[in-house]
Amino acid sequence: MDRRANVFIACSPCARAGVSTTARLLTDYLCFTNAEPLGFDTDPLEPCYAPYFPDRVHVLDATDIKGQIALFDGLLANQDRAKIVDVWHRSYLRFFETVQDIGFIDEAHRQGIEPILLYHADASRNSLEGVLALRKFWPDMAIMLVHNEGARPLEPDEAEIFQRYPVQGKFVIPSLPIPVARSLADSSVSLQSFLRSPPQEMSIVVRASLKAWVSSIFAQFQSFELRRRLESSPYL
Known part of the structure; x- marks a missing residue:
């Protein structure tokens, strides 16, 4: 599958699930691999995704x-560029109601665009019911589970709950030590630039920890891309 035709929808019905973090990471990954993604931040009050990419991400309600x-026409335009949507939890229900009402998934497929849900999960019943509802409406849509361990840690007895999610795979965003997480919160910090040339003024300990964290997540994105390409290959 051509990555340029993908629309990644990062979402969760729950607050503070790490949705904006994933949107940021995926955008940086695509830029790091020489793509030119476009993004949409659906939190018009306090956008958390757009500040990291002011020239690449549009804020809208x-x-x-x-x-x-602006959102859905934008997702269908510029098909030579991947799109990433950060769905604010407060607009989650309205977003998917609109997706259903306008037939966005079918229209995207007709235009050769593949919507991929990045569903941010936790141990709550609301989270599980949310993904089951999405699967019921769109049984053939690609859904990837995302677990942000820092935003939504699991208790030991909750680890098996994700086995009940009807998804094609899983991304894990590991937790970070607080000093490293603080450095990540700076909107002037570009992860793609960090990997190419880590800032020398940053603590060597923080640099090493952040590099390992980003690299492990980028490796997951790369594996996902490779798997999708193999699945769509006519020669296998």
Whole structure:
């Protein structure tokens, strides 16, 4: 599958699930691998994704008609570029109601675009019911589970709950020590630039920890891309 035709929808019905972090990481990964993704941040009040990519990510309100036009028309345009949507938890229900009402998934497929859900999960019943509802409406849509261990840690007896999620695979965003996480919160920190040339003024300990963290996540994205390409190959 051509990565340029993908629309990645990072979402969760729950707050503080790490959705914006994943949108940021995926955008940096695609830029690091010489792609030119476009992003959409659907939190018009306190956007957490857009500040990291002011020239690449559009902020809009997915609950009003103007924002919906900008979002869904934008996802179908510029098919030579991957798209990433950060779905604010407060607009989650309205977002997917609109997806269903306008037939976005079918239209995307007709235009050769593959929507891929990055569903951020936790141990709550609300999280499981949310993904089951999405699978019921769109049984053939690609859904990847994302577990942000720092945002939504699991108790030992909760680890098996993700086996009940009807998904094609799983991304794990490991937790970070607090000093490293603080450095990551700076909107001037570009992860793609960090990997190419780590800032010398940053603590050597923080640099090493952040590099290992980013590299492990980028490796997961790369494996996902390779697997999708193999699945779509006519020669296998």
